[in-house]
Amino acid sequence: MLIKVYGSSVFGVEATTITIEVNIDKGIGYYLVGLPDNAIKESNFRIAAALQNNGYRIPGKRITINMAPADLRKEGSAYDLTLAIGILAASGQINSEKVHEYLIMGELSLDGGLQSIRGALSIAIKAKEENFKGLILPFQNVKEAAIVKGLKVYGVSTINEVIDFFNGEKELEETIVDIDKEFNKSLEFPDFDFADVKGQESIKRCMEIAAAGGHNIILIGPPGSGKTMLAKRLPSILPPMTLQEALETTKIHSVVGKLPGIGLMTQRPFRSPHHTISDVALVGGGTYPQPGEISLSHNGVLFLDELPEFKRSVLEVMRQPLEDREVTISRAKFTITYPSSLMLVASMNPSPSGFFNDAETPGVSSPQEMQRYLGKISGPLLDRIDIHVEVTPVPFDKLSDERKGENSFAIRKRVVKAREIQQIRFKGLEKTHYNAQMSTRQIRVHCVLDNTSKLLLKNAMERLNLSARAYDRILKVARTIADLEGEDKVNGSHISEAIQYRSLDREGWLG
Ligand SMILES: Nc1ncnc2c1ncn2[C@@H]1O[C@H](COP(=O)(O)OP(=O)(O)OP(=O)(O)O)[C@@H](O)[C@H]1O
Protein backbone atom coordinates (compact mmCIF):
# COMPACT_ATOMS: atom_id res chain seq x y z
CA MET A 1 0.00 0.00 0.00
CA LEU A 2 1.14 3.54 -0.74
CA ILE A 3 0.83 6.12 2.00
CA LYS A 4 1.75 9.79 2.17
CA VAL A 5 2.92 11.45 5.35
CA TYR A 6 4.31 14.94 5.84
CA GLY A 7 7.37 16.31 7.55
CA SER A 8 9.28 19.55 7.27
CA SER A 9 12.80 20.67 6.48
CA VAL A 10 14.23 23.88 7.90
CA PHE A 11 16.43 25.84 5.57
CA GLY A 12 17.91 28.96 7.13
CA VAL A 13 14.98 30.16 9.19
CA GLU A 14 12.28 29.02 6.80
CA ALA A 15 10.67 25.59 6.60
CA THR A 16 9.72 23.58 3.53
CA THR A 17 7.17 20.80 3.63
CA ILE A 18 8.56 17.38 2.80
CA THR A 19 6.22 14.79 1.37
CA ILE A 20 7.18 11.27 2.36
CA GLU A 21 5.76 8.45 0.31
CA VAL A 22 5.94 5.01 1.83
CA ASN A 23 5.22 2.05 -0.40
CA ILE A 24 5.13 -1.51 0.89
CA ASP A 25 5.15 -4.30 -1.61
CA LYS A 26 6.00 -7.95 -2.03
CA GLY A 27 9.67 -8.71 -1.79
CA ILE A 28 12.33 -7.76 0.63
CA GLY A 29 14.47 -4.68 1.29
CA TYR A 30 14.42 -1.14 2.68
CA TYR A 31 15.05 1.68 0.25
CA LEU A 32 15.15 5.31 1.28
CA VAL A 33 15.54 7.83 -1.56
CA GLY A 34 15.30 11.59 -2.06
CA LEU A 35 18.62 12.96 -0.76
CA PRO A 36 18.48 11.89 2.88
CA ASP A 37 21.63 12.38 4.92
CA ASN A 38 23.25 9.73 7.10
CA ALA A 39 21.18 10.54 10.17
CA ILE A 40 18.02 9.85 8.20
CA LYS A 41 19.48 6.71 6.66
CA GLU A 42 20.19 5.42 10.13
CA SER A 43 16.63 6.10 11.19
CA ASN A 44 15.51 2.57 10.30
CA PHE A 45 17.52 1.21 13.23
CA ARG A 46 15.88 3.60 15.68
CA ILE A 47 12.46 3.03 14.15
CA ALA A 48 12.83 -0.77 14.24
CA ALA A 49 13.76 -0.76 17.92
CA ALA A 50 11.12 1.80 18.89
CA LEU A 51 8.38 -0.13 17.13
CA GLN A 52 9.47 -3.48 18.49
CA ASN A 53 9.58 -2.16 22.04
CA ASN A 54 5.99 -1.04 21.67
CA GLY A 55 4.58 -4.15 20.09
CA TYR A 56 4.84 -3.18 16.42
CA ARG A 57 7.37 -3.98 13.72
CA ILE A 58 8.87 -3.01 10.41
CA PRO A 59 7.30 -5.59 8.10
CA GLY A 60 9.65 -7.99 6.32
CA LYS A 61 8.62 -6.80 2.87
CA ARG A 62 9.95 -4.43 0.27
CA ILE A 63 9.70 -0.95 1.71
CA THR A 64 10.37 2.01 -0.53
CA ILE A 65 10.40 5.49 0.95
CA ASN A 66 10.66 8.60 -1.18
CA MET A 67 11.24 12.02 0.31
CA ALA A 68 10.15 14.84 -1.97
CA PRO A 69 11.12 17.36 -3.27
CA ALA A 70 13.92 15.05 -4.35
CA ASP A 71 16.47 17.79 -5.03
CA LEU A 72 16.38 19.23 -1.52
CA ARG A 73 18.83 17.74 0.95
CA LYS A 74 17.14 16.43 4.07
CA GLU A 75 19.06 16.34 7.29
CA GLY A 76 18.88 15.16 10.84
CA SER A 77 16.94 12.71 12.89
CA ALA A 78 13.69 14.64 13.19
CA TYR A 79 11.95 12.51 10.52
CA ASP A 80 12.02 9.34 12.66
CA LEU A 81 8.45 9.76 13.83
CA THR A 82 7.17 10.75 10.39
CA LEU A 83 8.77 7.68 8.81
CA ALA A 84 7.61 5.35 11.58
CA ILE A 85 3.99 6.50 11.24
CA GLY A 86 4.26 6.15 7.47
CA ILE A 87 5.51 2.57 7.78
CA LEU A 88 2.83 1.65 10.31
CA ALA A 89 0.11 3.13 8.12
CA ALA A 90 1.41 1.59 4.88
CA SER A 91 1.60 -1.83 6.49
CA GLY A 92 -1.89 -1.61 7.94
CA GLN A 93 -0.72 -1.69 11.55
CA ILE A 94 -2.51 1.58 12.25
CA ASN A 95 -5.50 3.34 10.74
CA SER A 96 -4.14 5.37 7.81
CA GLU A 97 -7.21 7.52 7.23
CA LYS A 98 -6.02 10.74 8.85
CA VAL A 99 -2.24 10.57 8.72
CA HIS A 100 -1.98 12.81 5.65
CA GLU A 101 -3.86 15.60 7.43
CA TYR A 102 -1.11 16.25 9.95
CA LEU A 103 2.45 17.40 9.84
CA ILE A 104 4.46 15.02 12.01
CA MET A 105 8.00 15.50 13.30
CA GLY A 106 10.15 14.01 16.07
CA GLU A 107 13.29 12.06 16.83
CA LEU A 108 12.74 8.62 18.35
CA SER A 109 14.69 6.94 21.07
CA LEU A 110 14.87 3.17 21.07
CA ASP A 111 12.05 2.84 23.58
CA GLY A 112 9.68 4.94 21.51
CA GLY A 113 10.15 8.14 23.50
CA LEU A 114 10.52 11.41 21.61
CA GLN A 115 13.47 13.80 21.56
CA SER A 116 13.24 17.50 20.82
CA ILE A 117 13.74 18.86 17.32
CA ARG A 118 15.07 22.09 15.86
CA GLY A 119 13.14 24.81 14.12
CA ALA A 120 9.72 23.96 15.54
CA LEU A 121 8.50 27.54 15.18
CA SER A 122 9.44 27.76 11.50
CA ILE A 123 7.85 24.37 10.95
CA ALA A 124 4.63 25.48 12.63
CA ILE A 125 4.47 28.67 10.56
CA LYS A 126 4.76 26.61 7.39
CA ALA A 127 2.21 24.05 8.59
CA LYS A 128 -0.27 26.87 9.18
CA GLU A 129 0.41 28.34 5.74
CA GLU A 130 -0.20 25.02 4.08
CA ASN A 131 -3.44 24.42 5.99
CA PHE A 132 -2.51 21.25 7.81
CA LYS A 133 -5.10 20.18 10.30
CA GLY A 134 -2.48 20.02 13.00
CA LEU A 135 1.16 19.64 13.91
CA ILE A 136 2.32 16.69 15.99
CA LEU A 137 5.75 17.10 17.55
CA PRO A 138 7.76 16.30 20.71
CA PHE A 139 6.33 17.92 23.83
CA GLN A 140 9.66 19.67 24.43
CA ASN A 141 8.98 21.88 21.39
CA VAL A 142 5.28 22.38 21.80
CA LYS A 143 5.42 25.83 23.36
CA GLU A 144 7.47 27.43 20.61
CA ALA A 145 5.22 25.87 17.95
CA ALA A 146 2.01 26.88 19.73
CA ILE A 147 2.95 30.53 19.24
CA VAL A 148 1.45 30.23 15.78
CA LYS A 149 -2.18 31.22 15.88
CA GLY A 150 -4.71 29.23 13.90
CA LEU A 151 -2.82 25.93 13.95
CA LYS A 152 -3.58 23.03 16.26
CA VAL A 153 -0.37 21.93 17.93
CA TYR A 154 -0.01 18.65 19.80
CA GLY A 155 2.97 17.77 21.95
CA VAL A 156 3.62 14.08 22.48
CA SER A 157 6.14 12.19 24.55
CA THR A 158 5.94 8.72 22.99
CA ILE A 159 5.06 7.19 19.66
CA ASN A 160 2.28 5.28 21.37
CA GLU A 161 0.29 8.44 21.90
CA VAL A 162 0.45 9.14 18.18
CA ILE A 163 -0.57 5.60 17.31
CA ASP A 164 -3.54 5.74 19.70
CA PHE A 165 -4.56 9.06 18.21
CA PHE A 166 -4.62 7.82 14.61
CA ASN A 167 -6.39 4.65 15.69
CA GLY A 168 -9.06 6.80 17.27
CA GLU A 169 -8.42 5.40 20.71
CA LYS A 170 -7.29 8.53 22.48
CA GLU A 171 -7.41 12.22 21.64
CA LEU A 172 -4.32 14.37 21.78
CA GLU A 173 -4.43 17.48 23.88
CA GLU A 174 -3.97 20.70 22.00
CA THR A 175 -1.49 23.17 23.51
CA ILE A 176 -2.71 26.72 23.56
CA VAL A 177 -0.42 29.64 24.30
CA ASP A 178 -1.89 33.06 24.83
CA ILE A 179 0.95 35.04 23.31
CA ASP A 180 -0.61 38.43 23.87
CA LYS A 181 -0.78 37.71 27.56
CA GLU A 182 2.74 36.28 27.73
CA PHE A 183 3.98 39.18 25.72
CA ASN A 184 2.50 41.89 27.91
CA LYS A 185 3.43 40.23 31.17
CA SER A 186 7.08 39.90 30.38
CA LEU A 187 7.57 43.50 29.35
CA GLU A 188 7.44 44.71 32.91
CA PHE A 189 10.18 42.68 34.52
CA PRO A 190 13.64 42.71 33.01
CA ASP A 191 16.06 40.09 34.34
CA PHE A 192 18.75 42.64 35.06
CA ASP A 193 17.94 46.16 36.16
CA PHE A 194 20.08 49.29 36.24
CA ALA A 195 18.74 49.91 39.73
CA ASP A 196 21.29 47.32 40.93
CA VAL A 197 24.22 49.40 39.71
CA LYS A 198 25.53 51.77 42.36
CA GLY A 199 26.95 55.10 41.27
CA GLN A 200 28.35 55.10 37.71
CA GLU A 201 25.91 57.83 36.74
CA SER A 202 28.00 58.99 33.80
CA ILE A 203 28.31 55.46 32.42
CA LYS A 204 24.59 54.92 32.76
CA ARG A 205 24.12 58.13 30.83
CA CYS A 206 26.34 56.76 28.03
CA MET A 207 24.37 53.55 27.93
CA GLU A 208 21.16 55.52 27.72
CA ILE A 209 22.51 57.49 24.76
CA ALA A 210 23.75 54.28 23.14
CA ALA A 211 20.33 52.67 23.56
CA ALA A 212 18.51 55.77 22.34
CA GLY A 213 20.44 56.03 19.08
CA GLY A 214 21.31 52.35 18.59
CA HIS A 215 25.01 53.20 18.89
CA ASN A 216 27.57 50.48 19.41
CA ILE A 217 29.59 51.14 22.53
CA ILE A 218 32.88 50.07 24.11
CA LEU A 219 33.48 50.12 27.87
CA ILE A 220 37.10 50.57 28.90
CA GLY A 221 37.98 49.77 32.48
CA PRO A 222 40.04 47.66 34.86
CA PRO A 223 38.87 44.25 36.18
CA GLY A 224 35.97 44.45 38.59
CA SER A 225 34.88 47.93 37.56
CA GLY A 226 31.46 46.62 36.58
CA LYS A 227 31.72 46.41 32.79
CA THR A 228 29.97 43.06 32.53
CA MET A 229 27.34 44.14 35.01
CA LEU A 230 26.57 47.28 33.00
CA ALA A 231 26.54 45.54 29.61
CA LYS A 232 24.06 42.92 30.82
CA ARG A 233 21.59 45.64 31.67
CA LEU A 234 21.54 47.26 28.26
CA PRO A 235 18.68 45.12 26.91
CA SER A 236 16.49 46.34 29.78
CA ILE A 237 16.58 49.93 28.56
CA LEU A 238 16.14 49.23 24.86
CA PRO A 239 12.62 49.78 23.58
CA PRO A 240 10.40 46.77 24.27
CA MET A 241 10.41 44.22 21.49
CA THR A 242 7.53 44.35 19.08
CA LEU A 243 5.69 41.09 18.49
CA GLN A 244 7.28 40.96 15.05
CA GLU A 245 10.77 41.29 16.55
CA ALA A 246 10.00 38.70 19.21
CA LEU A 247 8.91 36.25 16.53
CA GLU A 248 12.03 36.86 14.43
CA THR A 249 14.32 36.30 17.39
CA THR A 250 12.43 33.27 18.63
CA LYS A 251 12.63 31.71 15.17
CA ILE A 252 16.42 31.88 15.16
CA HIS A 253 16.73 30.41 18.64
CA SER A 254 14.26 27.72 17.66
CA VAL A 255 16.38 26.79 14.65
CA VAL A 256 19.41 26.07 16.81
CA GLY A 257 17.23 24.16 19.28
CA LYS A 258 17.88 26.61 22.11
CA LEU A 259 14.29 26.97 23.27
CA PRO A 260 13.26 23.73 24.95
CA GLY A 261 10.30 24.46 27.14
CA ILE A 262 10.19 28.17 26.37
CA GLY A 263 7.66 29.76 24.10
CA LEU A 264 7.99 33.23 22.69
CA MET A 265 11.16 35.15 23.58
CA THR A 266 9.76 38.43 24.77
CA GLN A 267 12.97 39.95 26.10
CA ARG A 268 15.76 41.10 23.90
CA PRO A 269 18.54 38.55 23.82
CA PHE A 270 21.90 39.21 25.45
CA ARG A 271 24.69 37.04 24.10
CA SER A 272 28.17 36.98 25.48
CA PRO A 273 30.42 34.56 23.59
CA HIS A 274 33.86 33.74 24.99
CA HIS A 275 36.85 35.24 23.19
CA THR A 276 38.05 31.81 22.04
CA ILE A 277 34.97 31.50 19.81
CA SER A 278 35.49 30.38 16.20
CA ASP A 279 34.49 32.39 13.15
CA VAL A 280 31.69 29.96 12.34
CA ALA A 281 30.27 29.95 15.85
CA LEU A 282 30.23 33.74 15.83
CA VAL A 283 28.80 34.52 12.41
CA GLY A 284 27.19 31.19 11.51
CA GLY A 285 27.84 28.60 8.83
CA GLY A 286 29.21 25.08 8.95
CA THR A 287 28.58 22.02 6.81
CA TYR A 288 24.94 22.04 7.81
CA PRO A 289 24.58 25.80 8.17
CA GLN A 290 23.47 27.11 11.53
CA PRO A 291 23.05 30.65 12.76
CA GLY A 292 25.92 32.01 14.87
CA GLU A 293 26.06 34.22 17.94
CA ILE A 294 25.48 37.40 15.96
CA SER A 295 22.16 36.04 14.71
CA LEU A 296 21.23 34.73 18.14
CA SER A 297 21.71 38.37 19.23
CA HIS A 298 19.26 39.55 16.57
CA ASN A 299 17.14 42.41 17.97
CA GLY A 300 19.24 42.36 21.11
CA VAL A 301 22.76 42.85 22.39
CA LEU A 302 26.01 41.10 21.52
CA PHE A 303 28.59 41.58 24.24
CA LEU A 304 32.21 41.00 23.32
CA ASP A 305 33.97 40.96 26.67
CA GLU A 306 37.73 41.57 26.51
CA LEU A 307 37.61 42.63 22.87
CA PRO A 308 41.41 42.62 22.28
CA GLU A 309 41.50 38.93 23.24
CA PHE A 310 39.37 37.93 20.25
CA LYS A 311 41.21 36.63 17.21
CA ARG A 312 41.57 39.27 14.57
CA SER A 313 40.05 36.98 11.94
CA VAL A 314 36.94 36.62 14.08
CA LEU A 315 36.55 40.37 14.36
CA GLU A 316 37.11 40.72 10.62
CA VAL A 317 34.28 38.36 9.70
CA MET A 318 31.86 40.41 11.81
CA ARG A 319 32.30 43.54 9.76
CA GLN A 320 29.94 42.79 6.91
CA PRO A 321 27.10 41.38 9.03
CA LEU A 322 27.31 44.40 11.33
CA GLU A 323 26.94 46.66 8.34
CA ASP A 324 24.30 44.67 6.47
CA ARG A 325 22.38 43.51 9.56
CA GLU A 326 22.24 40.05 8.09
CA VAL A 327 24.56 37.13 7.46
CA THR A 328 24.67 35.45 4.10
CA ILE A 329 26.07 31.95 3.87
CA SER A 330 26.80 30.77 0.35
CA ARG A 331 27.25 27.20 -0.74
CA ALA A 332 27.61 25.76 -4.24
CA LYS A 333 23.89 25.06 -4.53
CA PHE A 334 22.21 27.49 -2.20
CA THR A 335 22.41 30.65 -0.15
CA ILE A 336 21.02 31.14 3.32
CA THR A 337 20.41 34.43 5.06
CA TYR A 338 20.13 34.87 8.80
CA PRO A 339 19.14 38.24 10.25
CA SER A 340 21.67 39.90 12.56
CA SER A 341 20.45 43.31 13.59
CA LEU A 342 22.08 43.89 16.94
CA MET A 343 23.72 46.37 19.23
CA LEU A 344 27.35 45.66 19.90
CA VAL A 345 28.78 46.26 23.35
CA ALA A 346 32.46 45.58 23.75
CA SER A 347 34.67 45.80 26.78
CA MET A 348 38.39 46.00 27.27
CA ASN A 349 40.97 46.72 29.90
CA PRO A 350 42.70 50.08 29.50
CA SER A 351 46.07 48.38 28.97
CA PRO A 352 47.55 44.86 28.76
CA SER A 353 48.29 45.08 32.48
CA GLY A 354 44.59 45.53 33.09
CA PHE A 355 44.69 48.99 34.60
CA PHE A 356 44.79 52.61 33.60
CA ASN A 357 48.37 53.79 33.18
CA ASP A 358 48.81 56.24 35.98
CA ALA A 359 51.46 56.95 38.52
CA GLU A 360 49.77 54.99 41.31
CA THR A 361 49.28 51.73 39.46
CA PRO A 362 52.06 49.18 39.40
CA GLY A 363 52.99 47.33 36.21
CA VAL A 364 52.56 50.22 33.81
CA SER A 365 52.52 49.08 30.20
CA SER A 366 55.11 50.47 27.82
CA PRO A 367 53.97 52.49 24.80
CA GLN A 368 54.93 49.56 22.56
CA GLU A 369 52.82 47.16 24.59
CA MET A 370 49.96 49.62 24.50
CA GLN A 371 50.20 50.00 20.76
CA ARG A 372 50.20 46.25 20.19
CA TYR A 373 47.18 45.90 22.47
CA LEU A 374 45.19 48.63 20.80
CA GLY A 375 46.38 47.60 17.35
CA LYS A 376 44.37 44.43 17.68
CA ILE A 377 41.07 46.24 17.80
CA SER A 378 41.79 49.31 15.74
CA GLY A 379 40.49 49.64 12.24
CA PRO A 380 37.48 47.83 10.92
CA LEU A 381 35.59 46.98 14.06
CA LEU A 382 36.43 50.08 16.03
CA ASP A 383 35.12 52.03 13.07
CA ARG A 384 31.68 50.75 13.88
CA ILE A 385 31.72 51.80 17.50
CA ASP A 386 30.33 55.29 18.11
CA ILE A 387 30.78 55.59 21.86
CA HIS A 388 33.95 54.93 23.89
CA VAL A 389 33.64 55.26 27.61
CA GLU A 390 36.05 54.81 30.48
CA VAL A 391 34.74 52.93 33.50
CA THR A 392 36.43 53.43 36.83
CA PRO A 393 35.44 51.30 39.82
CA VAL A 394 33.02 52.93 42.24
CA PRO A 395 34.56 53.67 45.63
CA PHE A 396 33.57 51.47 48.56
CA ASP A 397 31.30 54.00 50.29
CA LYS A 398 29.17 54.20 47.13
CA LEU A 399 29.05 50.44 46.78
CA SER A 400 27.79 50.07 50.32
CA ASP A 401 25.22 52.80 49.82
CA GLU A 402 21.78 51.32 50.42
CA ARG A 403 20.01 53.65 48.04
CA LYS A 404 18.96 52.20 44.73
CA GLY A 405 19.79 53.94 41.49
CA GLU A 406 17.28 54.87 38.82
CA ASN A 407 15.60 51.75 37.47
CA SER A 408 15.66 50.53 33.90
CA PHE A 409 12.00 51.22 33.40
CA ALA A 410 12.49 54.96 33.92
CA ILE A 411 15.52 55.10 31.66
CA ARG A 412 13.74 53.14 28.98
CA LYS A 413 10.92 55.67 28.88
CA ARG A 414 13.36 58.34 27.74
CA VAL A 415 14.95 55.99 25.25
CA VAL A 416 11.58 55.15 23.74
CA LYS A 417 10.76 58.84 23.37
CA ALA A 418 14.03 59.54 21.58
CA ARG A 419 13.43 56.56 19.31
CA GLU A 420 10.01 57.88 18.39
CA ILE A 421 11.59 61.10 17.16
CA GLN A 422 13.96 59.05 15.03
CA GLN A 423 11.14 56.94 13.65
CA ILE A 424 9.50 60.07 12.32
CA ARG A 425 12.82 61.39 11.02
CA PHE A 426 13.59 58.22 9.05
CA LYS A 427 10.05 57.30 8.10
CA GLY A 428 9.82 55.31 4.89
CA LEU A 429 13.55 54.64 4.69
CA GLU A 430 14.54 51.04 4.29
CA LYS A 431 18.03 51.07 5.73
CA THR A 432 17.92 53.78 8.35
CA HIS A 433 15.76 53.45 11.44
CA TYR A 434 17.85 55.17 14.08
CA ASN A 435 20.69 57.66 14.30
CA ALA A 436 23.54 55.16 14.39
CA GLN A 437 22.54 53.97 10.93
CA MET A 438 22.80 57.38 9.28
CA SER A 439 24.94 57.62 6.15
CA THR A 440 27.35 60.52 5.72
CA ARG A 441 24.80 62.23 3.51
CA GLN A 442 22.05 61.86 6.07
CA ILE A 443 24.37 63.24 8.73
CA ARG A 444 24.84 66.38 6.63
CA VAL A 445 21.07 66.79 6.47
CA HIS A 446 20.09 65.95 10.05
CA CYS A 447 23.05 67.27 12.04
CA VAL A 448 23.40 70.84 10.81
CA LEU A 449 25.60 72.93 13.10
CA ASP A 450 25.56 76.67 13.60
CA ASN A 451 28.86 78.52 13.27
CA THR A 452 29.65 78.51 17.00
CA SER A 453 29.15 74.75 17.27
CA LYS A 454 31.17 74.19 14.13
CA LEU A 455 34.04 76.14 15.57
CA LEU A 456 33.77 74.30 18.85
CA LEU A 457 33.99 70.97 17.11
CA LYS A 458 36.89 72.11 14.95
CA ASN A 459 38.85 73.34 17.94
CA ALA A 460 38.17 70.23 19.95
CA MET A 461 39.22 67.98 17.13
CA GLU A 462 42.49 69.85 16.79
CA ARG A 463 43.16 70.06 20.50
CA LEU A 464 42.41 66.41 21.18
CA ASN A 465 43.95 65.28 17.95
CA LEU A 466 40.82 63.49 16.91
CA SER A 467 40.94 61.59 13.67
CA ALA A 468 38.65 62.36 10.77
CA ARG A 469 36.63 59.25 11.38
CA ALA A 470 35.66 60.61 14.76
CA TYR A 471 33.90 63.55 13.10
CA ASP A 472 30.81 61.77 11.77
CA ARG A 473 30.50 59.70 14.91
CA ILE A 474 30.48 62.76 17.13
CA LEU A 475 27.73 64.27 15.00
CA LYS A 476 25.61 61.12 15.16
CA VAL A 477 25.94 60.82 18.91
CA ALA A 478 25.24 64.55 19.32
CA ARG A 479 22.08 64.04 17.27
CA THR A 480 20.95 61.36 19.71
CA ILE A 481 21.73 63.54 22.72
CA ALA A 482 19.61 66.27 21.15
CA ASP A 483 16.80 63.77 20.56
CA LEU A 484 16.89 62.72 24.21
CA GLU A 485 16.34 66.37 25.05
CA GLY A 486 13.65 66.71 22.44
CA GLU A 487 15.72 69.40 20.67
CA ASP A 488 15.31 69.96 16.96
CA LYS A 489 18.77 71.36 16.44
CA VAL A 490 22.11 69.95 17.49
CA ASN A 491 23.81 72.57 19.62
CA GLY A 492 27.15 73.20 21.28
CA SER A 493 26.38 71.35 24.47
CA HIS A 494 25.34 68.22 22.56
CA ILE A 495 28.58 68.41 20.61
CA SER A 496 30.69 68.93 23.74
CA GLU A 497 29.20 65.88 25.37
CA ALA A 498 29.60 63.70 22.29
CA ILE A 499 33.27 64.68 22.01
CA GLN A 500 33.90 63.16 25.42
CA TYR A 501 32.92 59.73 24.11
CA ARG A 502 35.88 59.33 21.79
CA SER A 503 38.58 58.16 24.20
CA LEU A 504 40.21 55.75 21.82
CA ASP A 505 40.68 58.36 19.11
CA ARG A 506 42.74 60.58 21.31
CA GLU A 507 46.40 60.36 20.53
CA GLY A 508 48.35 58.96 23.45
CA TRP A 509 45.14 58.31 25.32
CA LEU A 510 45.30 57.13 28.89
CA GLY A 511 48.78 58.45 29.43
N1 LIG B 1 28.65 50.03 40.41
C1 LIG B 1 28.47 48.86 40.98
N2 LIG B 1 27.36 48.63 41.72
C2 LIG B 1 27.14 47.43 42.29
N3 LIG B 1 27.98 46.40 42.20
C3 LIG B 1 29.11 46.56 41.48
C4 LIG B 1 29.40 47.78 40.83
N4 LIG B 1 30.56 47.66 40.19
C5 LIG B 1 30.99 46.40 40.41
N5 LIG B 1 30.12 45.73 41.17
C6 LIG B 1 30.25 44.34 41.66
O1 LIG B 1 31.48 43.84 41.22
C7 LIG B 1 31.32 42.65 40.48
C8 LIG B 1 32.30 42.62 39.34
O2 LIG B 1 31.85 43.44 38.32
P1 LIG B 1 31.97 43.02 36.82
O3 LIG B 1 32.16 41.57 36.68
O4 LIG B 1 30.85 43.63 36.09
O5 LIG B 1 33.34 43.75 36.47
P2 LIG B 1 34.13 43.76 35.12
O6 LIG B 1 34.53 45.17 34.87
O7 LIG B 1 33.34 43.07 34.09
O8 LIG B 1 35.42 42.96 35.49
P3 LIG B 1 36.36 42.04 34.60
O9 LIG B 1 37.28 42.92 33.86
O10 LIG B 1 37.05 41.22 35.63
O11 LIG B 1 35.47 41.23 33.73
C9 LIG B 1 29.89 42.64 40.04
O12 LIG B 1 29.35 41.35 39.98
C10 LIG B 1 29.19 43.44 41.08
O13 LIG B 1 28.74 42.60 42.10
Ligand SMILES: [Mg+2]
Ligand atom coordinates in the same frame (compact mmCIF):
# COMPACT_ATOMS: atom_id res chain seq x y z
MG1 LIG C 1 33.71 41.30 33.03
